[in-house]
Amino acid sequence: MSILYIVLPLALVIVLGAVVAFVWATRQGQFDDLDTPPLRVLHDDEPRRRQ
C-alpha cells in the first residue's frame, strides 16, 4: 500500500489544478450573471438566419 505515498499527493496536485481552473473561471466573470444565460438558451437561433 506504499503506493499511497505517491497517489495521495498526486491526487492533491490534480485537485490543485481544478481549484486553479475554478478561480480562473471566477475571475474571468463566468459566474457573474447566473440569471440571463439560462433564459438565453431558451431562444432559438431561427430569427438570426433571416439576415
Added chain:
Amino acid sequence: MLATSAATAGATSHEGAGVPSPCAHCGLPVPTALHEDGARAQFCCGGCRAVFEILHDHGLDRYYEFAERRTTPVVRTGRSYDEFDHPDFHELYVQRTADGLSRVHLYLEGVHCASCVWLVERVPLVLPGVVRAELHVGRSQATLEWDAIRTPLSEVARFLESLGYVPHPYRGIRAGEVRRAEDRVALTRIGIAGAIAINVMLPALAMYSGWLSAGIEADFERFFRWTSLILTVPAILGPGRVFFTGAWGALRTRSLHLDVPIAIALAAGFVRGAVNTVTDTGPIYFDGVSVLIFLLLIGRFLQQRSQRAAAAASELLSTVTPNGARMVDEQGVVREIPATALLPGMTMDVRAGETLAADGVVVDGQSTLDLSLLTGEPRPVSVDVGANVYAGTLNVAAPLRVRVVRSGESSRVARLLQQVEQSARRRAPIVLLANRMAGVFVIVTLVLALATYVLWYRDDATRALDHAIALLVVTCPCALAMATPLAVTVAAGRAARRGIFVKGGDALESLSRPGLLFIDKTGTITEGRSSLLQWHGEESLKPLVLSLEQGSTHPLAEGFRQAFAGLETPPVESSTHVPGGGIRGRVLGHDVVIGSPSFVSSAATGATSCREMHGDPAYTPVWIAVDGVVRARAAFGDAIRVDARESLDRLRAQGWRVRMLSGDVSDVARAVGSELGLAVVDCMGEMSPEAKLRQVAEARAADPGRTVVMVGDGVNDAAAMAAATVGIAVHGGAEASLATADVYLTTPGLSVLVELSAGAANTMRVIRRNIAFSLAYNVLGVGLAITGVINPLLGAIMMPMSSLTVVLGSWLGRTFPRVS
C-alpha cells in the same frame, strides 16, 4: 334632442361590449371603452399597439410565444433623447472598443423575464448600426455596441423606448463593480473551501474505516493525519479567516454574533487537532473543521446575495430628471446644455411635453404641469408667471420660460432622493432571529464545555480536554447559521416565480408580524392613470374629438386617444390650445371646443342640463361643444383596482391595520377609502412626499417593535418606503421607488400583498422549525460529549446530517405556493 341621444349612446358604448379580452401585447384586460368589435387583436393602450406593430413589421412575432412576458402597459415619454448624442454624454458614459465601435451601458426600465432578454438582444436585427446587444436581467443593464457613425445613440434610445424599455445611462457601474468583486471573492472562497473539505474527507474516510475494522498501520495513520493538517491550514488561513475577523469585529463592538461560536469551534477543533497530530495522540477534527468552513461559507454567500444595498441617490436622480436642458442667454439665443451645467439665475426654455431639469420660477408663459412625480397624482395643475415649478415635473400644454432657482443636487426632488438614501442607510438593521440567539448560545456552550472538562478531569486530564473540545466542535452552530439564509433563499425563489421579489430575509421576518400598513392611493389602490369612465354623447362625435386630441400632450388627451383608438381621424383644419382651459379647432367644417366645463360653457350654450357630474371630485369632467352647442360630456377618473377591497379586507383579517396616504385632495381620498371600508381617520389626503415620510417615521418612533409597512408606486412614496420597516413597491411603479423597496411586486393588483404577508409568516415558521432542528442536534451532541460517548466519526456524521435536515426543511417547507 341632446338628452335622449346622450342616454342611448351612453348605454350602448359602455355596457354593450361584453367580457373584456386581454391586450394582445401586455395581456392586461382591455377596458370595455377601448374594445374594438371585429378587430384581430385588442389593445389596452396606444403604446401596446405600437410595440405590437413594430414587432410584427420586423418579423419578431416570436416574442408572443414566450409563456412569461412582461405585463406592464407600454409607457411613452415622447423624449427625443437628443442629449444621448451630446459630447458630454459620450465623455461620461460611452467607451470605445478595440474594433472601433462605441460601447454604452444602459439601465432599462421594466425588464424582468426571458422575453425581455430575447427582445432586447434582437435590437441588432432591426437597427443596422447596432452590432451587439446584451442584457443582464438581474441588474436591468443592457450593454450595447454600435457604430456611432451609422446610427446615433438617440435613435437606439428612441427605439428601445418604443419597445417599452425606457433607457437611462447606467450610473451605477462602480457600485455594480464592487458588488461583482464581492461575489467573485465569495465564490473563490467557497471553491477553495469545498475542494479542501472533500480532500480532507478522503484520508478521514480511510482512518475511520481502519478504526471500524481491523485497524490501520501507524505509519499510514500518521501520514493521513499530517496530510489532513497540511490541507486544513490553508482552509483556516484562507477561506476560514472571514469567521475569525467577523468574530473579532463583533467582540470589539461588544456584540455577539453567530461568528463568535463558529470561530470558537473552528479554533478549538483546529488547534487541538494540530496539537494531537504533532504529539501523535488523541482525535483530530480536521474533517469536521474543513466541512464546517465549506458549509458556512455557502450559507454566508446566500445571505450576502439576498441583501442588496440601496442604490445611491445620484443614480436614482438620473431616472427622474432629464440629462439635458435648453438655456436662454442674454441675447435670447437658446442653447442646449447638459442638465449638470444649469446654474441658479439661468433661464431655461421648456417645451410642451418636456420634463423640467431644475427647480425655478415661471418668468414667461402659461401652461399645465403634471406633478405626479412629487404628488403621485396624474391630474395636471395650471401654472402662470410667478409660479414655483420643480425639477422632474412634466410640462404638459405650452412652452414655458423658467428662471432656475435650484438645480442638480439641491433641487427638491434631489433632496427627496437624498432623504431616501439616508433613511435607507440609517435604518437599523433587523437582527435576525438566529443572531439574537448567538449570545445565549456562546455562553451555554462555553459553560457546558467547561463542565465537561471539570467532570472528566479527575478521570483523565487529556481525555477531559478532548471531550470538551469535541463538545465545542459538535455544537458549532453550522445548521443554525444556515437555517435563515436557506429558508429565505428557497422562499424568495418561489416568491419570485409568483411575481414577488424580496430583497432581504429581514423583510420577510418583519412581514411575518402584522402591524401598521400604510398604502398609497393613486397608482397603488387605483390604476394610476386617467381613463375615460363615462361618455354621454353621440358616437359620431368621437372621431371629431379624437382628431383634435391627436396632437395634444395633455394626459386627458391621452385618455381620449386610448379610449377611441382605431377610429378614423378626419383632418383637422385648425386648432389652438388654451392652457388651463382646453382645445378648440375646426374639423370637417365644424367648430369643435373640448375642455373644462367653465371653458366650454364660455364658448357654447346648452350647458345647463348637464351639471350633475360637476360635484364629484373623483371625476374630471370634460365637455365637448360642436358649433356653439354642448353636445357631449365625458368624465375621466382613476379607477380603483378590482381586487382592492377584497385584498384589504384579507390583510385586515391577517391582523394589519391599514391606513391610506394620498397626495390627492382629502375628499377624493375619503371617497376611495369609504369604498374600501377604511375609517375616515385612516384616509389621509393632501400628503406631500415629506408628509408621508413624517407619518411613517412617527409611526415607527411611537412603537419601535411594530412592523410599519409602506406600499407605494412612485418617487413621492420612495422616502416613506425607505423609512418604513419594509417598503413595498407595486406593479408599474417608478424605478426610483423600486430601487429603495425591500419587496417589489410584478403581478398587477393588490392580492399579491395578501400572498406576501401569508408567505412571510410561513417562511418564518420554516425558519423556526429549522432552528429547532439544529438546536436539537446540538443538544444531542452536548449529551454525547458530556457522557464521553462522542467520537470524531459520530461528530463527522452528525454535523452534515443537521445541515442536511435544514436544507430539506427549507426545501419542503410550505412558504409561497409553488409554480410548476
